[in-house]
Amino acid sequence: MKQTPRLIVIVTLLGETGCHNLERSRSVDDPAVAGRTIALQVCSNCHGVNGVSVSPMFPKLAAQPREYLVAQLTDFRAHxxxxxxxxxxxxxxxxxxxxxxxxxxxxxxxxxPPRATLGNSPVVDVGRAIYMTGIPNRSVAACSAxxxxxxxxxxxxxxLAGQHADYIVKQLMVFRHSGQRPRGDPMKPVSDNMSAEDMRSVAAFLQALPAPSASTDGHSTARLSP
Incomplete structure (x- = not known):
């Protein structure tokens, strides 16, 4: 019984150490927690450890441009x-x-970068045409531009390469609502002039678009499997 206070002190100290171990913290409101720790212990729940989400509800973040991610996180922070x-x-x-x-x-x-997911070939072909050349008679610019x-x-x-098709369609619909994605305002006239079928086709093409691979001349190319 005489050792009980000592045991309590030891247990308390161990508990405090565990709670304050920043490398194992899920707190997103503590500036002392490293961003990588937040990525692995919080963001990974939805976006995957390597940024390749399983559910199309959440976008794939792997290989996104750093500037794009900074801009979006800044917008999320500011609501x-x-x-x-x-x-x-x-x-x-x-x-x-x-x-x-x-x-x-x-x-x-x-x-x-995420791997491509094969889709319906005819639909992918239509989506490729829209992505590369747009829909001129409806003032839809080429996405590739x-x-x-x-x-x-x-x-x-x-x-957009390798992104979930369902997520792309969902965001194209979001762009129709001014103010919901302020940095996406230039996309509003594009999405307004696309039909639901156009959106699904482009999204199918992008989901099936593989990461660029180095060609023999040193340039990057991307090829879809036949």
Whole structure:
């Protein structure tokens, strides 16, 4: 019985050590927690450890441009992204510091790009045509002009290659609502002039678009399996 106080002290100290171990913390409102730790212990629940989500409800973040991820996390923190799923899943990240945002963006942008998922060939072919050349008679610009011929994205323009088709369609619908994705306002006239079938076709093409591979001349190319 005389050792009981000592045991209590030891247990208390161990408990405090566990609670304050920042490398095992799920707290997203503590600026001392590294962004990589948040990525692995919090973001991975929806987006996957390597940024390749299983559910199409959540986008694949792997190999997204770092600038794009910084911009989106900044908007989530400021509650500028107001679409329903942004409010439901991301508005809780309002306490992220600048350093954590940079670290999260660096982590996910450095992950290997997601693999392509094969789709219905005729639908993919239609989507490829829209992506590469647009729909001129409806003032729909070619997606490749901003997102790249291989869907790789650049700067604040997201990577689309290998993304969940359902997620792409969902975001195209979000763009129709002004203010829900402020940085996406230039997409509103594009999405307004696309039919649901157009959206599904482009999304199917992008989901089936593989990561670029190095060609013999040193340039990157992307090929779809026949």
């Amino acid at each position: 500028r992204r107001a679409d329903p799923n942004a409010q439901k899943f991301m508005w809780g990240f309002r306490h992220l510091s600048e350093a954590q945002i940079e670290q999260l963006a660096t982590y996910f942008s450095s992950r290997p 901003c997102h790249g011929a291989n869907g790789e994205g650049l700067g604040e323009t997201p990577r």
